[in-house]
Amino acid sequence: MxxxxxxxxxxxxxxxxxxxxxxxxxxxxxxxxxxxxxxxxxxxxxxxxxxxxxxDKRSLVADVVDHQARVVIELESSPAAGGLDSFEALRRWAALTVQRQVDKHCEGGCRLGSLAGEVVETDLLARARLAIGFAEWERKLREGLQSMSDRGELSPDADPEKLAMALLAALQGGMLLTQTQRDAAPLAAALDAMLTYVESFATDPATVGRRGQDG
The missing domain is CATH 1.10.10.60 (Homeodomain-like)
Known part of the structure; x- marks a missing residue:
């Protein structure tokens, strides 16, 4: 290439x-x-x-992985998504994520996750690129949570790295079930449960935004 x-x-x-x-x-x-x-x-x-x-096709797929990772990260960084650095912003991000699936009739799944399901066990180059893409996605979530921790909005027991990893895992699992069932409810439930857990670390309950999503 x-x-x-x-x-x-x-x-x-x-x-x-x-x-x-x-x-x-x-x-x-x-x-x-x-x-x-x-x-x-x-x-x-x-x-x-x-x-x-x-x-060859393998080198093209590797670049497609990079492309899809950029698309996802740009979406996460969009003004609509906000900074992901408050309880309210995280709830808004979750609602937007669910709404995008509703708008697509729950077809296609995650641009990065769908690729992973196809090539992660058969293409070492693509798997390496996917790992980088998911790590960058996780970093975006972790940065927001770390900012909340630095401001004292999360208790010292909260681990931004683990919470970001769990949020991304909930998102990916919810996306897969939503794609399979053609129903946004699994994604909405997964994100709601995970964000409720994140909110349990709030040092001031008044900073916690509205719970629940309309999916």
């Missing part, structure tokens, strides 16, 4: 167009259900351009 840093601006744009097209196709049809030819046609590039930027 050609290093992105060595590409011209036009080359980087072309490569990103290929990766973006591949990400959308893989999200909709899965890795196995998406061929290099499918991606080539969707991106509007030639076969020689495909081989110039990607040695």
């Amino acid at each position: 050609t290093g992105t840093a060595k590409l011209t601006r036009k080359g980087r744009a072309t490569k990103e167009r290929i990766v973006s097209a591949a990400a959308d196709l893989i999200y909709e049809h899965g890795v196995a259900g998406t061929s290099i030819e499918d991606v080539r046609a969707a991106a509007g590039v030639s076969g020689s351009q495909m081989t110039h930027y990607f040695q």
Whole structure:
């Protein structure tokens, strides 16, 4: 695969167009259900351009993992999501997360989690990239919780690292069940239960936002 840093601006744009097209196709049809030819046609590039930027499908999938991780992190960092650094902000984040699934009729699941389910046991490169992506996602959650801890809003017993890990695990498990059942209730329940646990560490009950989600 050609290093992105060595590409011209036009080359980087072309490569990103290929990766973006591949990400959308893989999200909709899965890795196995998406061929290099499918991606080539969707991106509007030639076969020689495909081989110039990607040695094989494995290298393309690895870049798709990075792309989907960026999409997720940007969504987590959006103004709508807020800073994730207060009980109210965490509840708002959870409600938005559930609403996105409702808006999608609970189809597709998590962009990163869906990929993990397909390739984590068969593609070491993709698994390594997935681990990095999930670690970055967890870091975003941990930073918010750490800010709350630093301000004294969480008791000393609270461990922001473990709470962030548990939040991400609840999110991923809830997403999978929601996708399977085509019902947002599992995701709403998982996030509500986890956030109720986070709120149990509040040093001042008055800082705890509204509980529950409409899912």
